[in-house]
Amino acid sequence: MAVIQAILDGIMIGGVYAVISIGLTLVFGVMGIINFAQAEFLMLGMFVAYYAWAWLGLDPLIAAPLAFVVVFALGAAVHQLMIRRVLQAPVVAQIFLTVGLLIVLENAALVMFGSSFRSVTTPYQTSALQVGELFVSVPYLAAFLMSVACGVALWLFMRASWFGRAMRATAQDPMAARLMGINADAMHRLAFALGVALTAFGGAVILPYLTVSPTVGGQFVVLMFTVVVLGGLGSVAGAVAGGLAVGIIQSLSALAFPIQLQNLVLFVVFIAVLALRPEGLLGGSR
Amino acid sequence: MRLGLSQRQAALIALALVVAIALPFAFDARGYTIRILCLGLLFAAMAQAWNIVGGLANQMSLGHAAFFGIGAYTSTLLLIHFGISPWLGLIASGVLGGVAAFAISLPTMRLRGHYFALATLAFGEVMRVIGNSWSELTGGPVGISVPFAKPSFAMFQFADTRTYYWLMLAAFIVVTAVFVAIKRSRTGYRLQAIKENADAAEVIGVDTTRTKIIAAIVSGALTACLGTFYAQFQYFFDPDTVFGVASVSIRVAMIAIVGGIGTAVGPLLGALFVIPLEEAANQVFSAQVAGLAQLVFGTLLIIVILVEPRGFIVLWQRLVARRKPGAPS
Amino acid sequence: MTAPLLEIEGVSKRFGGLSALSDVTAHVAQGEIVGLIGPNGAGKTTLFSTLVGLHRPNAGTIRLNGKNLVGLKPHKVAAAGMVKTFQNIALFLDSTVLDNVLIGGLMRHSVEDARDLARRCLDRVGIGAIADKFAHNLSFPERARVEVARALCTEPQILLLDEAMAALNPVEMDEFLKLLRDLRGEGLTLVVVEHHMRAIMSLCERIIVLNFGQVIATGTPREVSRDPDVVRAYLGRSAA
Numbered sequence: 001m002a003v004i005q006a007i008l009d010g011i012m013i014g015g016v017y018a019v020i021s022i023g024l025t026l027v028f029g030v031m032g033i034i035n036f037a038q039a040e041f042l043m044l045g046m047f048v049a050y051y052a053w054a055w056l057g058l059d060p061l062i063a064a065p066l067a068f069v070v071v072f073a074l075g076a077a078v079h080q081l082m083i084r085r086v087l088q089a090p091v092v093a094q095i096f097l098t099v100g101l102l103i104v105l106e107n108a109a110l111v112m113f114g115s116s117f118r119s120v121t122t123p124y125q126t127s128a129l130q131v132g133e134l135f136v137s138v139p140y141l142a143a144f145l146m147s148v149a150c151g152v153a154l155w156l157f158m159r160a161s162w163f164g165r166a167m168r169a170t171a172q173d174p175m176a177a178r179l180m181g182i183n184a185d186a187m188h189r190l191a192f193a194l195g196v197a198l199t200a201f202g203g204a205v206i207l208p209y210l211t212v213s214p215t216v217g218g219q220f221v222v223l224m225f226t227v228v229v230l231g232g233l234g235s236v237a238g239a240v241a242g243g244l245a246v247g248i249i250q251s252l253s254a255l256a257f258p259i260q261l262q263n264l265v266l267f268v269v270f271i272a273v274l275a276l277r278p279e280g281l282l283g284g285s286r
Numbered sequence: 287m288r289l290g291l292s293q294r295q296a297a298l299i300a301l302a303l304v305v306a307i308a309l310p311f312a313f314d315a316r317g318y319t320i321r322i323l324c325l326g327l328l329f330a331a332m333a334q335a336w337n338i339v340g341g342l343a344n345q346m347s348l349g350h351a352a353f354f355g356i357g358a359y360t361s362t363l364l365l366i367h368f369g370i371s372p373w374l375g376l377i378a379s380g381v382l383g384g385v386a387a388f389a390i391s392l393p394t395m396r397l398r399g400h401y402f403a404l405a406t407l408a409f410g411e412v413m414r415v416i417g418n419s420w421s422e423l424t425g426g427p428v429g430i431s432v433p434f435a436k437p438s439f440a441m442f443q444f445a446d447t448r449t450y451y452w453l454m455l456a457a458f459i460v461v462t463a464v465f466v467a468i469k470r471s472r473t474g475y476r477l478q479a480i481k482e483n484a485d486a487a488e489v490i491g492v493d494t495t496r497t498k499i500i501a502a503i504v505s506g507a508l509t510a511c512l513g514t515f516y517a518q519f520q521y522f523f524d525p526d527t528v529f530g531v532a533s534v535s536i537r538v539a540m541i542a543i544v545g546g547i548g549t550a551v552g553p554l555l556g557a558l559f560v561i562p563l564e565e566a567a568n569q570v571f572s573a574q575v576a577g578l579a580q581l582v583f584g585t586l587l588i589i590v591i592l593v594e595p596r597g598f599i600v601l602w603q604r605l606v607a608r609r610k611p612g613a614p615s
Numbered sequence: 616m617t618a619p620l621l622e623i624e625g626v627s628k629r630f631g632g633l634s635a636l637s638d639v640t641a642h643v644a645q646g647e648i649v650g651l652i653g654p655n656g657a658g659k660t661t662l663f664s665t666l667v668g669l670h671r672p673n674a675g676t677i678r679l680n681g682k683n684l685v686g687l688k689p690h691k692v693a694a695a696g697m698v699k700t701f702q703n704i705a706l707f708l709d710s711t712v713l714d715n716v717l718i719g720g721l722m723r724h725s726v727e728d729a730r731d732l733a734r735r736c737l738d739r740v741g742i743g744a745i746a747d748k749f750a751h752n753l754s755f756p757e758r759a760r761v762e763v764a765r766a767l768c769t770e771p772q773i774l775l776l777d778e779a780m781a782a783l784n785p786v787e788m789d790e791f792l793k794l795l796r797d798l799r800g801e802g803l804t805l806v807v808v809e810h811h812m813r814a815i816m817s818l819c820e821r822i823i824v825l826n827f828g829q830v831i832a833t834g835t836p837r838e839v840s841r842d843p844d845v846v847r848a849y850l851g852r853s854a855a
Contacts, residue, residue: 092547096540096543107580110577261415488688
């Protein structure tokens with residue numbers, strides 16, 4: 001029974017991990033680079049939601065779209081000023097630009113917000129629904145449902161809107177997309193901004209059950225990368241599958257190991273996938 | 287081995303060497319500046335060791351902290367539990383660092399670029415988590431103190447910071463010598479070929495796997511040895527410091543890149559610039575605001591990457607070339 | 616009769632569902648110049664890549680001097696004496712011509728000796744003068760010759776040339792053909808993939824024709840040019 005509970009929790013957390021990680025895979029799929037700073041945008045999303053709660057009294061779940069919009073704008077600016085310039089540069093430049101961005105964002109947050117840990121209080125924070133012998137934590141469930149809603153919206157966007165299709169075209173065949181009149185640079189900017197905004201959204205919805213500080217990103221870095229590598233870098237469906245898988249792995253390993261070692265399990269999975277099947281369990285586009 | 291240096295280059299190096307050796311006498315032996323110089327040289331040496339895989343093999347490792355930490359803990363634990371001199375511990379550190387490098391080479395052999403960086407990042411984090419969890423061995427997150435008895439060369443303990451300075455200088459010179467030796471050896475030529483086109487290199491007889499592993503092992507072993515130097519200098523460290531992504535892995539890579547990746551003098555240039563800058567920023571800012579020094583550090587990295595990712599040395603060459611019309615780019 | 620230098624028996628290679636090579640059997644004798652022709656996509660480059668070990672065949676054996684090379688990595692195949700050039704010229708562009716060429720010599724020599732060997736190879740191929748030029752600054756004929764020099768520096772017994780003459784004009788091509796004949800005269804065995812029919816027909820004693828991954832004809836240039844299967848492969852049904 002504990003196992004089933006763990007799997008249930010894992011699925012719910014996994015859904016959130018999926019939304020958090022989709023951005024990473026989207027950026028890689030469309031632009032071919034890995035944004036090492038992705039987890040910092042999670043942190044920023046959490047802070048936006050936190051201050052929306054502290055100053056405006058908004059529940060983080062309601063603030064999540066706000067976090068999305070704010071970080072979207074920031075992402076577009078970052079792409080325009082920096083990311084765009086290294087796409088044709090050697091790999092060392094691409095890697096260390098986003099590494100530098102990681103350092104800048106984390107420490108800028110440290111400077112602006114201070115290092116203390118903060119959390120919100122919401123009315124449903126400690127509630128749980130009971131379904132038979134299983135408990136469904138309300139904050140987990142709420143985060144999961146928001147993530148599903150976000151995922152569906154994204155799916156519709158990618159399938160049905162012109163922008164979504166144009167982005168996918170750019171990912172599949174940049175040259176052909178250009179010849180069709182699609183501005184690759186604009187698509188990159190859209191992909192990057194969208195990617196970091198999704199991660200920020202995910203950060204906002206998990207705020208009810210986590211604490212935020214400028215260093216919270218570090219906890220999620222390897223986790224996010226494990227999700228996308230498991231599912232295949234570049235594959236959005238893979239990020240969903242990977243998210244669920246990681247959520248369940250983490251939840252089950254919590255039964256057996258203390259918290260530090262849970263991360264170890266993830267890291268080992270991560271390295272194993274990179275070594276044995278770098279294209280991911282679902283096989284990515286690159 | 288002929289060094290192939292021009293007269294001017296040889297003269298510059300000799301001059302730099304003399305200045306470097308004499309420098310400590312200009313500063314207070316117990317002062318702050320000399321400690322910064324020691325750390326600067328240590329990080330220059332670490333960046334040079336990283337340069338072997340980052341510069342020569344074009345493998346962007348974000349996990350070199352793994353070797354550094356392994357080295358620091360190995361010699362320290364041997365000292366604490368068996369009373370073994372850190373000089374011998376140094377050898378053990380080097381061996382374990384080489385073994386670790388071999389271990390991480392195997393699963394990452396076919397990975398390039400971003401994937402390789404990710405895998406090494408994860409490896410470094412694995413070591414950090416182990417360091418924090420395995421408290422019985424490492425003392426856990428609270429860290430470990432290196433026992434200090436009395437100043438003794440045999441036990442790698444000195445009261446005079448100047449001695450540490452000359453040791454760090456020697457370490458930097460040794461690692462640089464290894465770097466240059468590799469660059470000019472068969473391995474160096476093969477690494478260059480692999481960097482440009484691995485398949486073509488294989489077809490004309492380069493064992494790409496073996497070549498990359500050799501570079502990794504040398505780099506890992508040297509980095510681990512420098513971990514021992516660090517332990518015997520600071521006398522205290524914890525997993526987050528010696529296995530840290532930002533504090534070690536990113537920093538050594540950044541120093542090599544900022545100075546000039548793949549060049550022998552790049553790591554020194556980078557360290558001379560980054561370490562004092564960081565310390566100055568720490569002094570000026572961090573007293574009031576945590577994180578400002580690191581913010582400066584990160585911004586510097588971004589600026590260098592955007593302006594000239596091949597580092598200061600190439601930037602310098604570009605500036606010099608511009609002043610001489612008609613010179614090749 | 617001595618055994619052939621290179622014996623390819625029943626070699627097949629599949630990529631996923633696509634069969635790139637089907638049961639390819641061929642022999643090359645010491646000192647021969649053999650041509651390998653076929654329409655685009657016939658599998659010529661795949662065959663070369665498989666011979667040197669870049670791909671592992673799903674079936675069949677590849678024997679050089681009687682030793683089976685299947686499963687060996689390319690650097691071991693090079694050590695055994697077989698090396699190929701690349702269709703899209705895979706030079707090390709950020710290195711000098713000399714540094715490109717000497718790599719092959721490092722298998723058996725020190726850097727100094729490999730450098731001397733490289734100079735000799737460059738001279739042999741007629742481009743000793745450009746040893747210090749950077750590979751990204753070369754003209755097409757120069758690049759083709761550097762590829763050959765680089766392969767020669769591995770001191771091979773058999774050289775597989777993949778469309779080395781693709782970017783040459785007729786005068787350059789004639790000079791290149793003379794070079795190849797001279798190399799054969801010095802004991803090298805050559806297998807040449809080319810689309811220029813005139814070059815192939817005048818250079819090679821024997822031709823192997825590939826289509827859809829299968830050998831559809833072998834013989835002298837004359838025999839092969841009259842073979843109805845070959846004509847059909849190149850020109851389509853109605854022409855046969």
